[in-house]
Amino acid sequence: MSYAEEIERVAEECRxxxxxxxxxxxxxxxxxxxxxxxxxxxxxxxMREYWAEHAEEVEKARAEAEEQERLATEAREQREAIARSMAARRANRDVAPIDEEDEEAAFYQRKSWLI
Structure with a gap:
């Protein structure tokens, strides 16, 4: 057998x-x-079977989550309203004169009226 035939046979076996x-x-x-x-x-x-079996539980959990979110939003809004109200009260409690260098205003703002 020649080398060419051997190479051809090996190539055919590989193919x-x-x-x-x-x-x-x-x-x-x-x-x-x-x-x-x-x-x-x-x-x-x-998955379809699971959702069919647990649809009620999922809906209940979703509704509870929405309710908690609504309550949290309401509580935050109330806290913000209270804070605004307290700030408004503090702002209106102390009245500062419009012009602090006004001599006439200084006369009426003195601590003691005893001369």
Whole structure:
């Protein structure tokens, strides 16, 4: 047997094995796709079943969360209103003269009226 025939035989064996591997990869990819599709369908069905069974609980939890958020908002608004009211009272409690350097105003603002 010559080297050329041996090389040709080895090359043909490599091509045959490559073709077998490619066929095997295609079969694995097909089975993987089938399994993935089946799992996706099963998962979707289980999720629909779960939501159907627990829809009432989920709705109740959502309503409670909304109520807590509403109460928190109301409490924050009340605290802000109280703070504004207290600030307004403090601002109106002490009256400062418009012009502090006014001599006539100084006369009426003196601490003691005893001369």
């Amino acid at each position: 045959r094995r490559s073709a077998l591997l490619l066929d095997e990869f295609e079969e694995i990819n097909r089975r993987t796709a089938d399994t993935s599709r089946a799992l996706a369908e099963t998962s979707a069905a289980e």
